[in-house]
Amino acid sequence: MMTDLITLRETSPEDILLLLDTAQSFKEILERPVKKVPTLRGRQVVTLFYEASTRTRVSFENAAKIMSADTTSVAAATSSVQKGESLLDTVQTLRAMRIDCLVMRHPQSGAAHLVAQALDVPVVNAGDGMHEHPTQALLDMLTIRQHKGRLEGLTVAIVGDIAHSRVARSNLWGLTKMGAKVRFVAPATLLPRDVHRLPVEVYTDLREGVKDADVVMALRLQQERMERGLLPSLREYAQRWGVNAGALQLAKPDCIVMHPGPMNRGVEIADDVADSGRSVILEQVTNGVAIRMAVLYHLLGGEATA
Amino acid sequence: MPTEVKVMDAHEMRRALTRIAHEILERNKGAEDLVLVGILRRGAPLAHRLSRLIEHIEGTAVPVGELDISLYRDDYRTRTVSDIGATRIPVDITGKKVVLVDEVIYTGRTVRAAITALMDLGRPACIQLAVLIDRGHRELPIRPDYVGKNLPTSRQEFVEVRLEELHGEDSVSIRKPDQERQA
Numbered sequence: 001m002m003t004d005l006i007t008l009r010e011t012s013p014e015d016i017l018l019l020l021d022t023a024q025s026f027k028e029i030l031e032r033p034v035k036k037v038p039t040l041r042g043r044q045v046v047t048l049f050y051e052a053s054t055r056t057r058v059s060f061e062n063a064a065k066i067m068s069a070d071t072t073s074v075a076a077a078t079s080s081v082q083k084g085e086s087l088l089d090t091v092q093t094l095r096a097m098r099i100d101c102l103v104m105r106h107p108q109s110g111a112a113h114l115v116a117q118a119l120d121v122p123v124v125n126a127g128d129g130m131h132e133h134p135t136q137a138l139l140d141m142l143t144i145r146q147h148k149g150r151l152e153g154l155t156v157a158i159v160g161d162i163a164h165s166r167v168a169r170s171n172l173w174g175l176t177k178m179g180a181k182v183r184f185v186a187p188a189t190l191l192p193r194d195v196h197r198l199p200v201e202v203y204t205d206l207r208e209g210v211k212d213a214d215v216v217m218a219l220r221l222q223q224e225r226m227e228r229g230l231l232p233s234l235r236e237y238a239q240r241w242g243v244n245a246g247a248l249q250l251a252k253p254d255c256i257v258m259h260p261g262p263m264n265r266g267v268e269i270a271d272d273v274a275d276s277g278r279s280v281i282l283e284q285v286t287n288g289v290a291i292r293m294a295v296l297y298h299l300l301g302g303e304a305t306a
Numbered sequence: 307m308p309t310e311v312k313v314m315d316a317h318e319m320r321r322a323l324t325r326i327a328h329e330i331l332e333r334n335k336g337a338e339d340l341v342l343v344g345i346l347r348r349g350a351p352l353a354h355r356l357s358r359l360i361e362h363i364e365g366t367a368v369p370v371g372e373l374d375i376s377l378y379r380d381d382y383r384t385r386t387v388s389d390i391g392a393t394r395i396p397v398d399i400t401g402k403k404v405v406l407v408d409e410v411i412y413t414g415r416t417v418r419a420a421i422t423a424l425m426d427l428g429r430p431a432c433i434q435l436a437v438l439i440d441r442g443h444r445e446l447p448i449r450p451d452y453v454g455k456n457l458p459t460s461r462q463e464f465v466e467v468r469l470e471e472l473h474g475e476d477s478v479s480i481r482k483p484d485q486e487r488q489a
Contacts, residue, residue, distance in 0.1 A: 018388060025392040037377040301386025
């Protein structure tokens with residue numbers, strides 16, 4: 001098992017499988033009346049977020065608390081970062097307080113890697129710029145596997161703002177390592193510049209892109225990262241690229257629909273799709289807690305034994 | 307070469323389990339309110355077998371649960387179990403007579419973890435312990451209520467229980483430490 005979780009690109013298929021299997025077993029704990037196990041008693045987990053987040057931060061904190069760790073949440077907006085403290089000084093200060101694990105989100109790609117090299121405690125990347133968001137992709141894979149019974153041989157169409165999406169990148173690396181085929185479906189302006197070097201099929205037409213797919217994953221249109229001029233208008237985007245019931249008729253009959261949230265209803269995903277029987281969006285959220293419990297369990301433990 | 311001595315074969319295992327099934331029924335005056343909970347991995351198939359034996363003897367089906375204790379172990383920080391199983395207990399254990407089932411009792415630490423894990427799931431009327439093998443060397447004040455076979459061992463030896471459901475055969479062996487490698 002690795003010592004940090006920074007990218008899925010650098011995580012082995014064996015470790016991905018281990019995390020998925022562990023999370024699957026942990027799901028039972030979430031159904032208990034008393035959701036508490038003693039495993040991480042006395043361990044301190046800090047979440048350090050330089051970007052807004054509700055579900056990821058709460059999900060990590062809940063996962064840590066269910067396993068009896070103590071959690072502290074630091075939001076850059078209300079911390080010494082505002083006084084000009086550098087990222088490395090901030091994390092070294094936290095480390096000097098004897099924390100046992102750092103979960104961090106930062107707008108700069110590679111920030112978590114930089115911090116992991118500087119710290120001697122496990123670091124979990126909860127999103128770094130447009131680079132990776134490994135726990136999101138793991139929870140997506142867990143959700144897909146629960147519905148399809150496998151990942152190998154599946155076709156997963158990721159639709160929307162790929163260029164700005166760390167979720168798309170982590171899913172691409174994770175899913176392809178587990179034997180699934182990934183499609184990026186987006187207008188040319190929202191595809192990453194290096195897309196031709198990635199192991200992915202590219203479609204610039206929604207209907208072609210979702211044809212015969214087992215899974216359709218709609219991405220949030222990241223308006224806060226969007227430079228001007230990439231799209232004519234939100235309305236036109238919704239018409240041409242919003243995942244709707246009509247396009248889904250071309251996918252496999254048992255196709256599931258996913259979204260990492262938060263959703264812009266009526267933009268990248270139609271209301272009736274988000275609320276349909278195909279939607280597994282709320283299961284993704286539940287699985288997120290189980291995946292983060294599994295990540296903390298393996299990163300904070302000792303030598304692995306069967 | 308490490309030497310391996312077989313101490314129980316399939317017939318002996320069947321007889322031991324049959325006796326334990328009778329003892330459980332005798333002690334509890336029947337099968338009412340009983341729940342058998344096997345500790346993963348090897349306790350689980352044994353709990354299922356005891357349930358079938360009890361049903362055969364008494365005509366009453368006893369619910370069987372499976373308990374993963376990895377999250378309750380006292381050595382998580384040094385030795386972390388990778389292969390985590392899912393706890394599945396089909397009934398509310400509150401008020402029930404729970405018989406924990408494991409293949410070997412040694413230090414007692416696994417049973418301590420299992421008791422804590424059970425208490426997180428409810429408040430049983432009582433917890434009893436059935437083991438196929440008691441190899442001694444307890445480190446905690448825990449003793450089994452039902453024992454298939456008492457097996458004196460040294461701490462250097464390893465007791466291996468193989469089960470049909472997991473390993474394709476029923477047997478118990480003691481492996482002696484590798485003398486040559488140690489020398």
